[in-house]
Amino acid sequence: MEPSGSTTNNHALNSTGGVCPWEVSDTARLRRFLCFGSEGDVYTAREEGRVGLEHAGALLSLLQDGRGPEVVDEIRRFAQEGRAVRLGSCWFALALCSQHSELKTRQAAFKALKEVCRDPAHLFSFIQYKKELKEGMKCGIWGRALRKAVSDWYNEQDAMSLAAAVTKCKQREGWSHQDLLRLSHTKPARDAIALISKYITKGWKEAQVAYADKEKSEEVVRVLSYLEMVEKVRHSCDETEVVHLIEEHKLEREQLLTDHLQSRQVWRALLKEMALHSVLKILGKMTSNKILEPGNSETQILCDRLQSESALKKAKIHPLSILLASENYKRGQGYQGKTKWEPDGCILKAMDSAFYRSFVNVEPVGKRFLVAVDVSTSLSSVVPGSAISTAVAAAAITLIFARTETNTHVLAFSEGAVVPCSLSAHMTLAEATTELVKIPSGSTDCTLPITWATENGKCVDVFIILTNNPLWTLAASPVESLRKHRETSGANSKLVMCGLTSIGHAIADTEDRGLLSICGFDLGALSVIRNLAQDLI
Template sequence: MEPSGSMMSSLSNHTSNSTGGVCPWEVSDKAKLRRFLCYGSEGDLYTAREEARVSMESAGALLSLLQDGRGTEVVEDIKRYSQDGQAVRINPSLFALALCSQHSELKTRQAAFKALKEVCRDPAHLFAFIQYKKELKEGMKCGIWGRALRKAVSDWYNEQDAMSLAVAVTKCKQRDGWSHQDLLRLSHTKPANEAISLISKYVTKGWKDVQAGYADKENSEEVMKVLSYLEVVEKVKHSCDETEVINLIEEHKLEREQLLTDHLKSKQVWKALLKEMPLQSLLRILGKMTSNKILEPGSADTEAVCERIQSEMALKKAKIHPFTILLASENYKRGQGYQGKTKWEPDSSILTAMDTAFYKSFMCVEPVGKHFVVAVDVSTSLSSVVPGTSISTAVAAAAITMTFARTEADTQVLAYSEGALVPCSVSADMTLAQATAELVKIPGGSTDCTLPITWATENGKAVDVFIVLTNNPIWTCTASPVEALKKHRQKSGTSSKLLMCGLTSIGHAISDTEDRGLLNICGFDVGAMSVIRNLALDLI
């Protein structure tokens, strides 16, 4: 088979050597940096559902690039990964930006501060960035609040839309030991306009000073709008009247972070919050809402929530991935929280709505446009559970294969064990139950993770990305997976990559290979889907 157009374009991403072949797939400092920005580690291992601790020890390539005078390149990558949804976790980007912002090279520092507003899109990001700067300066004589940081923080506030800033400072008041009051004071921010000045006064002096200062003034329309909004936020904070609180929530789209703990003891307040709550947040608290009888079987509120969950418009707006819905659905079906004693009887209408939403949400997955082979190891029972979830490895494997079968036009699904490999008829029109049944019907045996690559090579299939799924903790291979991958690249003329997904694994499936085209995934979550996508598109 001749390489397709997309395969040829992926080939062009590699520099050819003098003999016309593709250069070795060494893991360069740039590749390590991009892995770090994506999931917080420079190594070839992504661990699902685990926030890696970001530190200097895990950022060796980042430091090397800065020492080589490539700081502005680093900042461009930080912007790209934090903005385009390529980063599974935001903290590595914030740490890297903090490091760049105090590098010895002036143009690197300038680029970092200029990128602050693009990378720190909300107050929580800004607070984390400032805290990283503080930690990086520990033990050094100089402080962090130089002219450049003061200007960057001032610009962060001054360049915001006033109403958006008013919402942000009342929703996220402090984090990581920092508050807006601290930042405005330490940055000596001079408000760029009257509306920002009003918000700054509210944060630093309080509502009474704002009332006294603006009561008799001729205020612009924008100032009046901000003033009115802040008045609502203050009114809620001091209200014990449930009806008034509900009316303010519904009229001004207030969120739970802007309410008092006492307000959240009211079922009616929660019902008001659910109407506009972001879909991601709503999916996370369905169990709690059912347990507290806020969502009761057959109620109008439950019906409204079900409509939102399966609304195509809501799913598109929130960019909900099918795996997110599957995780939420299985957790809800479980009828018990992971922490505490919260228990509930799952509502059948909510389960039906989540099932419908699962199939609709495939439209939110943007195709990569590569040739995928998804191979499922059936040598051991697929009845184990993916760590940190309520999903069996069989259902997880089926959901992953379905994602590629439904969104990528060129996908081959295989099942393998006992030295044999069988093409599976997992197709785009199958349900999750049908796809799961298709995978588990093949008898188990010993496993060899090189089989899918060998099969593709021997059958003349040019494959861009191999995804091998297993819950077998012991990998046996007749040959090295890296050697098998190299043979496939050579014979097919394709820049093939391999992802080894140990669905129940807690460590390396294959030890560090120093081949940029091979990554290991331990466990599985929505972030793992981003890692697969990034590797397929040569972004990590």
């Protein structure tokens, strides 16, 4: 398995001994699996099913070939460097490697545990995948190697970070910290970890008594004080006290009781330090509960944060995340339940500003892109699983590339030909959307942008075709069109066919590694395109 960035990256030998750079090798399939949970060439937005052995043929093949340590290196890279759109694939793959018959593979997997599973939820998922893989077998999962790896996971954490983590995420996937500490026979490496361990297994009162008369290090004193505050807030019915504890110790909603979350004052206190990602998810709820009201201080503070470039950079929020949240908020009601709200104009204005300001968070790939929008059908339908119209989605995706990649061509096509389109990086989202919907519709041929680039001498690294048509009419094979462009331009061109309303339509039955289908659209789709452009999948 070649390191990323290698000139032979993902190349596979053909039967004649030559190099076929576009053949889908086991390495390429593994990387697709680690990225989005499938070895195939179709990424389906918002599909969060659990993965299993039936999805991991290439992974099993590589392990069978004795390449386990290399597989673990790939898992580590995808988890650590943000390449994985769905981390569950990485946890599953690591669990499989940790149970492989080859010793060096198991050792590499356990050594990578704390790097791949960075918080308790990840660790619980990893353990559950190990349990599922072992079901039907007579042996257990808690051997010496796993016990040591789990013990190390706890012992090598920063004590204050661990105290916060175990009080925010107590259990998941049917596992708790108490289960893991008991089954791993963890022996705490230092006093602060021993205190947290006792708190988890015996409860606060016993932990408090055990350390009452002991000589305590500065680290133990800090952890003891923090756990005391967490326990105090959990046993408090005094709204004023709860608010004070939240503000003083920056406690989060996962550390509170359900009853506390009935209080508007508690929510106001939580909002002050709540991560912007979390705030965007509950805007409707906060407006419905009158915590965010026109002109009040909470609304003003939120609007200021949304319009602060430094706050957006710190939160690393992507423009598409803001747009999806904004369109959902504008909708005025949730997808489930009966929650309804009247969208606040100041918040909508702030989110519109945040959309453009957050472009600083998009790191350029540095490739030559051609984004082509199929306007042959109406762009008035909605992207599945969102409140965003396909016209707005297409305009937003186009703007993201046009504004962040210096070498981007924008095309529209309809009626069997490329049509004039003056969409540019300087437009607002509303202007870009208007430009797309005013073009007359006609028949769809998604190979037209490739043909246009080839005939006009444009050298393109990545073609991105955005279409609203669930059934694609192709005058020529997209594979052949792409190969012709590669031969003519000398570029290692790739093609991403994105069906904005599709729920599972592929380009063609192809074994060309440079082709990928996206069904629907979400933030993960942009990560998939980025990975493909950089030869990471």
